[in-house]
Amino acid sequence: MKTVSYPKFDLSKRKLGEMPLEVVKSSANSAEAINIAHLGVHYRTQEALRDVNCIIKPGRLTGIFGPNGAGKSTLMKAMLGLVPASRGTVLYHGKPLMQQLDKVAYVPQRSQIDWTYPATVWDVVMMGRVKKTGWFRNFSTVSRQVAKSALERVGMTEYSDRPIGQLSGGQQQRVFLARALTQEAEIFCFDEPLVGIDQKTQSVVFQVFGELAAAGKIVLVVNHDLGESITHFDDLILLNRDLIATGSRQQVLTEDNLSSAYGGKVIYFSDAA
Numbered sequence: 001m002k003t004v005s006y007p008k009f010d011l012s013k014r015k016l017g018e019m020p021l022e023v024v025k026s027s028a029n030s031a032e033a034i035n036i037a038h039l040g041v042h043y044r045t046q047e048a049l050r051d052v053n054c055i056i057k058p059g060r061l062t063g064i065f066g067p068n069g070a071g072k073s074t075l076m077k078a079m080l081g082l083v084p085a086s087r088g089t090v091l092y093h094g095k096p097l098m099q100q101l102d103k104v105a106y107v108p109q110r111s112q113i114d115w116t117y118p119a120t121v122w123d124v125v126m127m128g129r130v131k132k133t134g135w136f137r138n139f140s141t142v143s144r145q146v147a148k149s150a151l152e153r154v155g156m157t158e159y160s161d162r163p164i165g166q167l168s169g170g171q172q173q174r175v176f177l178a179r180a181l182t183q184e185a186e187i188f189c190f191d192e193p194l195v196g197i198d199q200k201t202q203s204v205v206f207q208v209f210g211e212l213a214a215a216g217k218i219v220l221v222v223n224h225d226l227g228e229s230i231t232h233f234d235d236l237i238l239l240n241r242d243l244i245a246t247g248s249r250q251q252v253l254t255e256d257n258l259s260s261a262y263g264g265k266v267i268y269f270s271d272a273a
């Protein structure tokens, strides 16, 4: 019998007053949820997602959770049109999200990135500005400043000239986080950003996620760790091919929901106040 447990935790604190000014100021531009209705995905004969309905709200850090093979990455990819949906809709501002990918910053799983690609940290971070600047055009002073400040924010300034293949897993993750920041998107999607990273990177990552959410962005993260890190999330989408539950962390993390998703007996320590 499988047992899933996670520890008692404190509610994560997020104070607007502690946010950098530029993040707080940009809070007005994305006060609209993503609306997912009846989403289904098939890979050849296999049904990976079945009739998923949920809302992903701005200003909240939302986690997609579930066991291996539950369809977490598939949900994120289907939302962005990276895998075709067999049915259903994903709307943002009333229009298909796939038609508004210029508003999205997406960081795929580490395993999908070619770390041997001959690029420095600076090159990778500047790639986040390509959509705004266009290929084969010189980056503006503003773009350089945005990239510089993104690198500072993730604590990677001193590695600017380093080839990305020569960084640790945690450093690589921070570089891709910086690249996402330079896109100045409304919607941030991260697929398994916590895999194989050190404690320092984890705190940087959650600090930045928290700032983005506090600034009114949509921040969606695929994760499978039911440990202490789950306490950082405001809302959860719990999957196991079907949608098991969605809503605030406290609403979703019930013994019944965890048992439906993971099977077997679940040891659950509530963090409800």
Ligand SMILES: Nc1ncnc2c1ncn2[C@@H]1O[C@H](COP(=O)(O)OP(=O)(O)OP(=O)(O)O)[C@@H](O)[C@H]1O
Residues within 6 Å of the ligand: 043, 044, 046, 048, 066, 067, 068, 069, 070, 071, 072, 073, 074, 075, 224
């Ligand atoms: N390109 C593909 N072709 C065929 N089947 C696929 C493909 N991608 C995923 N699958 C299958 O679809 C199901 C859902 O996969 P997905 O990667 O979305 O799950 P996940 O919850 O993200 O898993 P994990 O936690 O292991 O990363 C799995 O059974 C997987 O084997």
